[in-house]
Amino acid sequence: MPVKQLTVFLENQTGRLAEVAKILKDEDINLQGFSTTEARDYGILRMVVSDVKKARQLLKEGGFTTHVADAVCIEVVDRPGELYRILDILANRDINIDYIYVIAGTRIVLSVSDVERVEGILVENNIKLCS
Amino acid sequence: MKVQKFWDAGISESSEDKIRETQLANLKNTLKHCYYSNEFYKKRIDEAGLNPDKIKSLDEIEKLPFTSKDDLRDNYPFGLFCEPVDKIVRVHSSSGTTGNPTVVGYTKEDLEMWANVLARIMYDVGVRKEDVVQISHGFGLFTGGFGFQCAAEKIGSLVVPVSGGNTERQLKIMSDFKSTILCCTPSYTLYMAEVAEKTNIDFSKLKLKLGFLGAEPWSESMRGEIEGRLNIKALDSYGLSEVIGPGVSCECLQQDGLHINEDHFLTEVIDPETGKVLPIGQKGELVFTSLTKKAFPVIRYRTKDISYLIDGKCSCGKTFVRMAKPMGRTDDMLIIRGVNVFPSQIEEVLMNIDDLEPHYLIVLYKKDYMDKIEVWVEVSEKIFHEKIMDLEDFEKSIEAKLYSAIGIRIKVSLKEPKTIVRSQGKAKRVWDKR
Numbered sequence: 001m002p003v004k005q006l007t008v009f010l011e012n013q014t015g016r017l018a019e020v021a022k023i024l025k026d027e028d029i030n031l032q033g034f035s036t037t038e039a040r041d042y043g044i045l046r047m048v049v050s051d052v053k054k055a056r057q058l059l060k061e062g063g064f065t066t067h068v069a070d071a072v073c074i075e076v077v078d079r080p081g082e083l084y085r086i087l088d089i090l091a092n093r094d095i096n097i098d099y100i101y102v103i104a105g106t107r108i109v110l111s112v113s114d115v116e117r118v119e120g121i122l123v124e125n126n127i128k129l130c131s
Numbered sequence: 132m133k134v135q136k137f138w139d140a141g142i143s144e145s146s147e148d149k150i151r152e153t154q155l156a157n158l159k160n161t162l163k164h165c166y167y168s169n170e171f172y173k174k175r176i177d178e179a180g181l182n183p184d185k186i187k188s189l190d191e192i193e194k195l196p197f198t199s200k201d202d203l204r205d206n207y208p209f210g211l212f213c214e215p216v217d218k219i220v221r222v223h224s225s226s227g228t229t230g231n232p233t234v235v236g237y238t239k240e241d242l243e244m245w246a247n248v249l250a251r252i253m254y255d256v257g258v259r260k261e262d263v264v265q266i267s268h269g270f271g272l273f274t275g276g277f278g279f280q281c282a283a284e285k286i287g288s289l290v291v292p293v294s295g296g297n298t299e300r301q302l303k304i305m306s307d308f309k310s311t312i313l314c315c316t317p318s319y320t321l322y323m324a325e326v327a328e329k330t331n332i333d334f335s336k337l338k339l340k341l342g343f344l345g346a347e348p349w350s351e352s353m354r355g356e357i358e359g360r361l362n363i364k365a366l367d368s369y370g371l372s373e374v375i376g377p378g379v380s381c382e383c384l385q386q387d388g389l390h391i392n393e394d395h396f397l398t399e400v401i402d403p404e405t406g407k408v409l410p411i412g413q414k415g416e417l418v419f420t421s422l423t424k425k426a427f428p429v430i431r432y433r434t435k436d437i438s439y440l441i442d443g444k445c446s447c448g449k450t451f452v453r454m455a456k457p458m459g460r461t462d463d464m465l466i467i468r469g470v471n472v473f474p475s476q477i478e479e480v481l482m483n484i485d486d487l488e489p490h491y492l493i494v495l496y497k498k499d500y501m502d503k504i505e506v507w508v509e510v511s512e513k514i515f516h517e518k519i520m521d522l523e524d525f526e527k528s529i530e531a532k533l534y535s536a537i538g539i540r541i542k543v544s545l546k547e548p549k550t551i552v553r554s555q556g557k558a559k560r561v562w563d564k565r
Contacts, residue, residue, distance in 0.1 A: 005517075007515075007517035009510045009515050009522075009545075009547060010547070011546060011547050011550070037519045039519055039522070039523060041544050041545065042510075042522070042545055043519075044517065044518075044519050044522075046517070063547065063548055063549055064547065064548075065510045065511060065512055065515045065547060065548055066512065066515070067512065067515050067516060067517040069517050098518065
């Protein structure tokens with residue numbers, strides 16, 4: 001099962017990220033992990049939250065532009081070489097990763113174009129998926 | 132009983148010769164009236180060497196100097212009135228954002244004429260007494276509200292003088308009162324569409340069918356957007372308080388140029404740099420002379436609006452000359468690194484991009500002593516697909532389209548929704564920080 005990743009468009013302005021965090025906090029939504037990417041005038045916040053539907057609705061009401069997409073989430077064993085092992089498997093199968101980030105614990109989120117296929121490959125290789 | 136096609140069939144279908152003859156007779160009266168009732172005009176007419184009692188042709192007017200907005204301001208408030216105050220029954224005024232506002236006056240006869248020329252415009256495109264006319268122009272010193280009210284009442288339509296603002300109430304009234312006609316600015320009309328979509332109001336279920344939209348220049352693409360989203364026919368209505376208010380000209384249902392009420396307004400198109408009168412078909416600044424006004428006649432008034440006159444007959448049957456949809460104003464022309472840019476050109480490009488919200492702001496600023504221009508547009512969910520590369524590509528594709536249409540590099544800046552202020556009257560499209 002892929003995770004639902006929530007993406008938010010943010011103008012590059014002081015306090016905008018804090019506003020997102022406050023909206024989630026006020027409704028008791030847990031932020032399990034996130035990453036940001038910045039361009040010159042704006043940035044993109046990607047996150048995994050406890051209730052994606054509710055979070056999206058609240059952010060929308062707060063005037064944010066949002067998007068929800070599937071991403072692959074993997075439970076990684078915390079030891080040297082583990083990331084390499086996974087990436088190598090995917091590279092050998094010609095899978096390109098658009099971006100990747102760590103969320104709470106030892107889980108990583110990968111964005112790829114064919115989520116189902118990548119999940120299949122990972123399961124074949126005994127890599128634990130989480131959702 | 133036969134339903135008449137035109138409000139004023141006599142003049143609206145007459146030959147060009149007949150129109151010129153009427154204009155000449157009216158011009159003679161106007162010049163005499165100005166000469167004998169107002170010192171400012173007397174001096175100007177004398178200095179031009181004209182004898183107002185011996186005008187023989189329309190082009191003699193070219194000997195007279197133009198009247199500018201500054202002339203109006205210099206004679207604030209009533210200096211250019213040509214009737215004593217006891218004969219004047221109403222004034223209107225334009226906003227005085229720079230210096231004195233301009234004040235215009237109307238006698239009873241002027242108001243009657245105004246209502247008639249605008250009723251003519253409305254009737255000739257199908258407005259009847261059965262119609263419900265919602266007027267979303269401001270009522271007050273601005274001519275938009277009262278102008279349309281008097282005209283629609285003259286036809287006998289039901290007038291809903293809702294005035295500007297309070298968009299949700301506008302939409303509720305439109306739906307509950309079954310408004311069929313909307314008089315508004317194009318930018319506010321589009322904002323109404325946006326609010327309607329958010330509140331699940333379906334225009335295809337409303338009775339609204341026709342809009343008289345004006346008081347600011349707007350592009351063909353914006354028309355497409357308005358007609359599609361509101362499910363109406365949108366006509367460009369043109370007027371300015373100095374000349375009379377709405378009712379100077381308006382599109383017919385052909386939407387191919389605005390018929391000028393020529394028996395009341397004489398039109399010239401001039402080169403805004405040299406003041407030279409341009410031949411028909413050439414683009415320049417519109418100049419009007421009122422031919423029948425009493426309280427506040429204007430002689431060769433420079434409008435700063437850019438358009439041209441269209442040669443040839445219109446298939447609607449009206450013989451009044453048409454002016455092209457105004458494409459901008461001489462004073463909103465931006466000069467960016469030596470290139471003349473009109474906000475309407477930028478709008479044309481933006482409105483043709485799918486999924487882009489129809490709100491934008493042109494921002495001008497200086498960086499290292501250089502003029503910079505930026506266009507702000509909003510990121511809607513339709514264009515936001517979570518990858519920063521997609522957004523960058525989107526920005527670049529708009530920049531490329533602007534470059535190919537206008538010829539200069541304009542930076543596009545993506546903004547969060549509702550960053551750009553929605554207008555409830557005339558839209559502010561340019562923010563000059565220089």
